[in-house]
């Protein structure tokens with residue numbers, strides 16, 4: 001039996017079934033654009049651990065920073081005895097996020113925790129209850145973030161009841177909303193918010209600038225600025241969930257920048273820690289500082305090793321210009337995928353931005369094709385390419401390579417995908 005098969009057997013009698021894995025191969029080491037399992041099999045990495053290892057796996061600067069910090073101290077709790085690296089990460093977040101207004105930041109452990117805290121801050125600062133989210137949204141797996149997330153299976157099924165005062169508005173989804181313009185789709189969403197919630201009840205409008213788990217849905221131009229303008233006019237906090245899109249993934253530090261949107265609050269996690277668990281909420285000082293001392297925090301939030309890793313990851317992004325790298329990855333992937341799509345009527349659309357690109361698969365009648373999506377994905381895994389699926393209908397194949405991947409690994413990955421789509 002292979003070592004992976006052996007480990008898998010152990011897993012089945014030790015790890016709860018509710019925790020799934022995309023592949024049943026157990027990792028030995030990973031770096032740059034590849035992952036190698038305990039049997040020596042190698043995968044080209046088009047997943048980045050779900051948009052986390054933007055700087056590559058075991059990135060040298062990150063490894064070195066973790067090592068140095070672990071020797072000095074591993075934990076004091078920032079709320080007990082503070083340290084410089086926490087402050088430095090907040091300074092970086094303030095500098096890198098869009099908006100030149102006065103900002104503050106706070107650190108947490110996971111994306112869901114950042115989203116929860118952004119909602120806490122918005123409710124506290126406005127004194128209002130309602131949170132508006134969108135169709136296809138994904139914001140996490142805790143009780144509040146399950147309520148904010150759209151899709152039932154697997155995230156919410158039989159896990160309710162959910163937190164109240166969450167309202168869902170229609171998203172701009174050009175492939176599936178009849179090609180509404182951004183302005184038209186925003187008018188449709190705003191109409192739902194005004195009629196069903198009431199502007200003066202809205203604490204926050206929360207949105208992913210490009211949806212992640214929901215299917216890499218890129219709203220039509222003008223949608224985000226119109227929603228942000230509505231929030232401003234109605235005294236609601238505009239929160240951009242940039243947990244998947246942030247930190248150079250889309251070719252800019254944050255996807256909101258693409259249309260010059262300056263969110264009141266931004267949630268970050270995934271790519272910011274170079275592989276270590278760390279998350280942040282960054283935004284307008286008057287909102288962030290409205291909360292009483294002790295109202296925000298947690299035992300591990302901004303753990304010193306995670307902060308050291310985040311600072312090293314950000315330094316790596318700057319030095320290697322990973323925003324340019326993400327745009328270069330798009331310049332390789334997009335034309336290749338468009339060429340594949342031109343000869344394959346089952347591919348309805350190639351979309352995304354930077355190193356966050358996807359194809360949506362449909363059947364002959366235009367309906368979503370989750371069956372083919374799953375089998376293409378599986379064929380990729382068997383041939384040595386790690387890909388992920390996503391989408392409300394499970395019919396989107398998404399590509400999230402580490403931003404340090406080589407062109408040769410990108411082309412090898414594309415070759416595997418081409419063959420997988422043909423079988």
Ligand SMILES: *Cc1c(COP(=O)(O)O)cnc(C)c1O
Pocket residue numbers: 109110111112113115138139140141208212213241242243244269270
């Ligand atoms: C992954 C993700 C989250 C949740 O982050 P966790 O660290 O898994 O809790 C929230 N929002 C978006 C957009 C995400 O992609």
